[in-house]
Structures are given as structure tokens and as C-alpha cells.
Amino acid sequence: DTGVSQNPRHKITKRGQNVTFRCDPISEHNRLYWYRQTLGQGPEFLTYFQNEAQLEKSRLLSDRFSAERPKGSFSTLEIQRTEQGDSAMYLCASSLAGGPYFEQFFGPGTRLTVL
């Protein structure tokens, strides 16, 4: 399967714990996006990388959130001191840079439950 993959698919954690999610984009895609989706809502933009550079972060991304893409390939999203409000589906997408008519390909998501 050469699509976008995310691990783990599900994560249950206790409030106050740290969690880390991984996203592996489609191999030739240089853009990578993180979105968050809460129940009954559409996804919301969190952050975006072009290669290894993190070029934009949403105001939704508090100081407890950090994302990296160290070699311009896979990316990690870490949430420190998790809160119940962090419970959501975290989606990763990738695309090729260039042109306004790009298409983003989404991974299966990581569902986080904070108890």
C-alpha cells in the first residue's frame, strides 16, 4: 500500500500523559498536513510542512502540541500533558507542492481518547 499511513490507529491515554503519533506520507509528496477532527465536525487545520520546514501553525496548536518532520519524510505529532479536550481524530494528509490545483491524500487517522 503506497498511500498515507498513520500509527497508531487508536490511542487511549490518561489525562496528563504525553502521546506521539506518526504519519508516513506518500513517498514523493513534499507537503504534509496535520488536521484535527472532533466528533460531528469537519477537520480543522493544525499545521503544515514543506519538506522538513514547518511553515504554518494554527492557533489551535497550543504550546502542548509539537510537530516535526526531521528528514522531510515521516512526521510526528506530540501532545504533552494531554487534556480531555484533546480527544479527537488526528488526520494526516500529503500532497505535491506546486500549482493551485493540488490534491491532498489523507491517511486513516489516529483516534485519541483521553480519559
Place this chain on the structure above:
Amino acid sequence: KNEVEQSPQNLTAQEGEFITINCSYSVGISALHWLQQHPGGGIVSLFMLSSGKKKHGRLIATINIQEKHSSLHITASHPRDSAVYICAVRPSLGGATNKLIFGTGTLLAVQP
């Protein structure tokens, strides 16, 4: 008010029916996406369009840029079409980010 509005929020249809889901947006865009999400699953891109109409199998997507409106049609609906359908737009003033703004989705249930 959300920048991307979908209607209806919930839709129940009988197998074989023709289905229409609508999306209206309030920003200038360079592209609009229709996406499908199954319960607990990831998102699959159905269409990306910037003008006119696209067709893939039983799915048809149309867009009217002047009216800032798009529709997704499903002909001869089937229970396996049951999913959440999400409209997302790429604002034309979004800069280099290409981030998408999503609607809240339409939950479709097709009954046999």
C-alpha cells in the same frame, strides 16, 4: 457562521434513490474537494474541481464559482454509499499553505 456550509446535515435514502448534497462557501477559492469518510475510517478524496462538472461512476460533482455553490450527486444509491460526505475548499487567498477549510459533513444512510 462557518465559511463552508453543507446541507442537509443528515440524509436517509432508500436504495436506488437519487441523492444530492449541497455545499455553499463564502470565500474565494481555487479548488473544492468532495471527500468521503466511513465511520471510524480515514478520508477518501472523491473529487477535486475548480469549474464545471466531474463524473466518476455513479457520482457527479458540479460547481458554480459565481454562486459559490457545489453539489454532489449520487445516482442509483446503494447501502455501501452510506458514509459522511465532506465538502472542503482551498481559499484562493490562502497563500502557499494550500490548507483546506472543511464543512461539517453530511451523514448519509442508504437503507436497503
